[in-house]
Amino acid sequence: MFGLSFLFPIGLLVLAALLVNGWTDAPNAIATAVATHALSFPQAALLAAVCNLAGVLWAATSHSAVTDTIYSIFHFGGSSAQARSALCAALCAIVLWAVLAWRFGVPTSESHALVAGLTGAALALPGGLSNLSPDAWMKVLLGLVFSLGLGIPAGRTVLCLLSHLSLSEQLCRRGLTVGAALNAFLHGAQDGQKFLGMLLLCAFWEFGGPPPDTRPVPLVPVVLCGIVMALGTALGGRRIIDTIGQDMVHLTAKAGLAADLGCGxxxxxxxxxxxPVSTTHVKTAAILGAGQSASGTANLTVVRRIFLTWVFTFPGCGLLGFFLTHVFLLSL
Incomplete structure (x- = not known):
């Protein structure tokens, strides 16, 4: 079933969005290790790719709660053809938004772009607001609050704890390698599940509608998600690393380790x-919290640019998903 579904363009769009996710989101996981020169960029990108794959496999086979949440947020009303058009429109919106943000070196959240694009697409179909699940949406909003509310204090708190320990510079750099691996693993666990949910929707829609339960998660789409995300990660995202790891704050090895542990x-x-939280938001906030505490300063111009991108992600991707859905429906 799942092998056949990937022959359709909608399945390829899901994989394209997942590739872009690995390309633009994963650099956040390794930003501290690269910015503090604990790892070279090629070494860090390879490490992140391997750990992304491992994270997807672990989460999908052992703890798929995020997949279940994403899977239940939306109900695309109308016919099956209209639902496919809406999903295609939402995925196109995600890819366009992510590439635009990468072009300017701004870390954006594909997690929230995914939710926003799908929301806009769902609203454009028959049923409107009734196509959204309030309970699942509350989890998304809670994830957004935790993404922004926990990252900065977590980075500062862990830095304060580390400051009471006699850690050498060399030991902190070794810790940064472990931290990068941990963050990349958890990025795969979080974001891999979200796009896995989209693959499940694609596959089941091809055969007449969603099933009553997503368990057990089939192994083929899990592995495919992990491989595609790992490939995107291996492509790198040096512009984003430079933005949050160098331009936003000056990171010491200890501050970088604090950000990694707090984010993890x-x-x-x-x-x-x-x-379903944003790994981009959590890691960037943790870097800001730890870096500013360590150096006493932060580049407010860069912080403002990142914050505005986050603010506009929901309305931007939502409107793109809404209007692209209408465009795609015209071809039916």
Whole structure:
């Protein structure tokens, strides 16, 4: 079933969005290790690719709560053809938004772009607001709050704890390698599940509608998600690393380690709780919190640019998904 569904363009669009996710989101996981020269960029990108793959496999086979949440947020009203058009429109919106943000070196959240694009597409179909699930949407909103609310204090708190330990520069750099691996693993666990949910929708729609239950998650789409995300990660995203790891704040090895550990704790907590949080938001906020505490300064111009991109992600991708859905429906 799942092998056949990937022959359709909609399945390829899901994989394209997942590739872009690995390309633009994964650099956040390794930003601290590269910015502090604990790892070279090629080494860090390869490490992140391997850990992304491992994270997707772990989450999908052992803890798929985020997949279940994403899977249940939307109900695309209308015919099956209209639902496919809406999903294609939403995925196109995600890819366009992510590439535009990468072009300017701004870390954007494909997680929230995914939710926004799908929301706009769902609203454009017959049924409107009734196509959205309030309970699942509440989890998305909670994830957004935790993404922004936990990252900065987590980075600062862990830095404060590390400051009481006699850690050498060399030991901190070794810790950054472990931190990069942990963050990349949890990025795969979070974001891989979200796009896996889209692959499940694609596959089941090809055969007459969604099933009553997503368990057990088939192995083929899980592995495919992991491989495509890992490939996107291996392509890198040096512009984004430079923005958050160098331009936004000056990172010491200890501050970078604090950001990695603080971000990892937040991502693990939200993944286990089934909250679809943004790895970009959590990691960038943790870097800002730890870096500013360590150096006492932050580039407010860069911070403002990143924040405005985050603010406009929901309305921007939502409107793109809404209007592209109408365009695609004209071809039916």
């Amino acid at each position: 704790a937040c991502l693990l907590l939200c993944t286990l709780a089934g909250l």
